[in-house]
Amino acid sequence: MMARRLVIAGICLAVLIAAVALVLDQMASKPGPATAQSSVSSGPGGDPSNGNASGSASAPPSGSPTSGGPTSGSSASSPADGSGDGGTTAKPLEVLPPVTATPTGLPVPSAPAPLITGPLPKSATAKGSLxxxxxxxxxxxxxxxxxxxTSISTSGNVLQLTAxxxxxxxxxxxxxxxxxxxxxxxxxxxxxxxxxxxxxxxxVRGTDTVTVSVSVTGTGVSRFQLLGSLHTTAD
Known part of the structure; x- marks a missing residue:
């Protein structure tokens, strides 16, 4: 009986060892996601869309001669501040001299010649006539x-009229x-x-003016009133 139990126990152990060996063999033949990702990121031809791989491969080292513009603290500086070897002092603005020529345009129209000349008549009034x-x-x-x-009156060179x-x-x-x-x-x-x-x-004619107002009387005729001012000289 003892020998038989030993035989059965040996067979069970052998089956268990074979099953464990089969599982390990399958795990070794199928690499996990971590292994695949590691191989892609570490390979020289990595995917350009991967920010870590492409960024680390394309970024130039600090201080490299092929880097873009000047870095902070470099000897080349903006000309506006006037510092450094390439700096220049800002030039003052140029001011144009004032225009001295008199602008030209349309000439000022001259005053019309007076319509009345000579000594003015004395002030007077008339009824029913001029x-x-x-x-x-x-x-x-x-x-x-x-x-x-009608009436006229004079003041200096002005003849005033009413009618x-x-x-x-x-x-x-x-x-x-x-x-x-x-x-x-x-x-x-x-x-x-x-x-x-x-x-x-x-x-209106220069300084001469004549104003006429016309109304209608009770009989249906027109009645006018006139006020004028004429000058003997052109002002």
């Missing part, structure tokens, strides 16, 4: 005018008659303020 000394060659009344009153009258035409026709007469002598016209129901125009 006062003596009225400048009829400059300010003419519309055709068909019934003169109410009023009635005309059997429309307001626009009255202004049109004055406009035709005055614009033909070099006046330019513009609208002027007027009370309700009236129209007005202002005529």
């Amino acid at each position: 006062v003596e000394g009225w400048p009829s060659s400059v300010v003419t009344m519309p055709a068909g005018t019934t003169v109410g009153s 009023d009258g009635v005309v059997g035409t429309s307001q626009e026709e009255v202004l049109g008659a004055f406009r035709q007469s005055l614009v033909g002598q070099g006046f330019w016209s513009e609208d002027a303020p007027a009370p309700d129901g009236a129209v007005a125009a202002r005529f």
